[in-house]
Amino acid sequence: MDVILFLLVSILLISLLPFYLILVTSHRGQPLPPGRMGWPVVGESLEFVSAGRRGVPEQFFKERMKMFSTQVFKTSLLRVSTAVFCGPSGNKFLFSNENKLVSLWWPRSVDKVFPSASTSNTSIEEAKRVRKLAVAFLKPEALQRYIGTMDAMAKMHLQTKWATAATSTVHVNTLVKTYTFALACKLFMSVEDTGVVAKLEKRMTDLAGGILSIPLDLPGSSFRRGIEGSRWMRRELMGIVKKRKSDLLLGSTCGGDHHHHQNRDMLSHMLENGGDHETSTLSEEDVVNKIMGLLIGGHDTASCVITCFIKYMAELPHIYDLVLKEQREIAKSKRPGELLNWDDIQKMRHTWNVACEVMRLWAPVQGGFKEALTDFTYAGFFIPKGFKLYWSANTTHKNPDYFEEPEKFDPWRFDGMGPAPYTYVPFGGGARTCPGKEYARLEILAFMHNLVNKYRWEKVIADEKIIVDPMPEPAKGLPIRLYPH
Template structure:
């Protein structure tokens, strides 16, 4: 494996997509998320087609319709899981919130009991995702395999019920990803199609749930850590709140006004990026920086080689949202979402989710860290060792 560091390495890998490299995932990861029968049926044309459909679903114009739903669910989450308490653990709550939102937007599942039924095996999957792939009882990988099996079967049941509803004309106006995917009309009527749809939904749930819950936790961490940053975010968000009626939900124009809040989120993800990088596989022999990378070798680009480099970010350990004002960082130096043709398709989804959460959080509470020096560990995303304990204070 060759690890690429720096902006030039990032640029080479991002722009070399389908020319020098192709996406690559650990076999153990695919075993957790995919039905065994489908692992040998993956082809690049099919993958590109699915990615195109996902990009269409997650483009800004499409996501605008989901902003009121995101706002409603955020308000409900804070009222139910935060407001009754003086102190909360942010990380487990953010995971619960982002998972419920993903179930709603991707599968139109609203029932909390069904969401909870999914969430428990998902916890086993995420903890074993990058574990040593030893599949014997008691290992993290074995627990992840068992959790994946439960989730895939539940998804298969949902897919089959949804297909019946579509045939009966009950789901023709649905906006969720699953219904749109099934309505596109490529169903070949085989069990492999249903399994493939299950694989896709599971991948979406993992991607949208893991990284956004981590991102929200990181943002809350820095808002609580730096009162002067919090005050500026609060001021910006209160101006938006005052322009709304009491029962009026946020809209696209409101989110576009959250400029300072987004610089805070970006700086949070610079210091503690939710993903550490990504793998590729060399499809041909190629050379870079005087080294030859043989065909079949794996490559890895890493966020920290640029995010913490003083050449690109002076005084890199300082929390400074102004780095993202104006033209922002130099190209290929700030890469929490990757870059090039394989940039994370959920970037805009994550932006909306983070900003809508920030809006509701700061307009409702003041924040104070109970453990000022609480550390983060990597598993593989940054995780606060005590769950990020925050004291909630009312606004005067």
């Protein structure tokens, strides 16, 4: 039996070899970008993932840029042939040619873990619709009214989850994810029940882990857990959507406010459509899909930045002292019980520079896929229609050509004009810049304002490293000891 299986596999590999050789050499006599495709089926996915899990995601790109090209090289990631565009010129090209030469593309694992509710829409089309709905809700002028809620929830979270652990050990990564996810549930859906939020967060962790995993549907795999988590989330969110739809039909509004549309959350915004003709026929399944997309962003993006922020503040007391000084001045300007407002956030310039430096070293969005809409040439190499493309923050963020002493933590890099265009891309760029960028900024600053005014801390594991899997996070969850002021 083993011999027969071996022969069948051998025949399959031999039959695929000609196509494989054509792919890795040239196309129509024009050279494809230089590079290597790795092993059949898995390509170089294992090397890509391994570099992140070792805490050196930039190494995968540095090695290939040195070996093949500093502008573009080919590889195979997540079972697809991919051209990696490097440096600020590569970022600029992909970001500025959205819907012209390139378009958004996601790996097969995304469609499996995060399937479209509509048989006519792919997850990519759904993402575009989510983005359009989210932009109006997440623009700065709309978010200003939620700063007080962010501040109040940060205070409550520190009081209920951190205060009891003062002078003992807390695991930052877990607690911060709990906070950011609870805030997303509150602002997007007005869900505040801690039991419901905890169950949703557990399944969201499984779902998020499966989205960019290697798409092998095996028992116990991240991909399988992601699919199962997605199914569970859909069932739970459908119940919430149906209840809200019923409430709206009865004339009720979120938060008990029956008169002011601006106090409604994202869920009500989606169900009522705001007069947008393109979204006026959203089904309950469509709404569930879009809320899931927003919750994924609310689960990991800000939490990884806050966690890494806390790590560096423990390691760099002089940075902590500067942030504390800035935040204490803001706290002293407030009346007892008065919450943060937009003007307060604008005063947190140095704190935000520190956050920007954290994101330079550990970008919350490590990179993204696109697809060639047509044949084109880039840097003298042929890119065929349908070829998958990838940009990565790791080709610039830790590159000494763009950031002097890139391993040094230096928030003053962001004073004045800041980094050169297209070198600093923690939220992507162009038409596909993350619409939650400003939401994340407010969330990060509100939380750090409360944390530094309440505590100083130290790391339990002095040499704990950050890994990327698929988001940056401390390998051991960042246990720290808290010391109240």
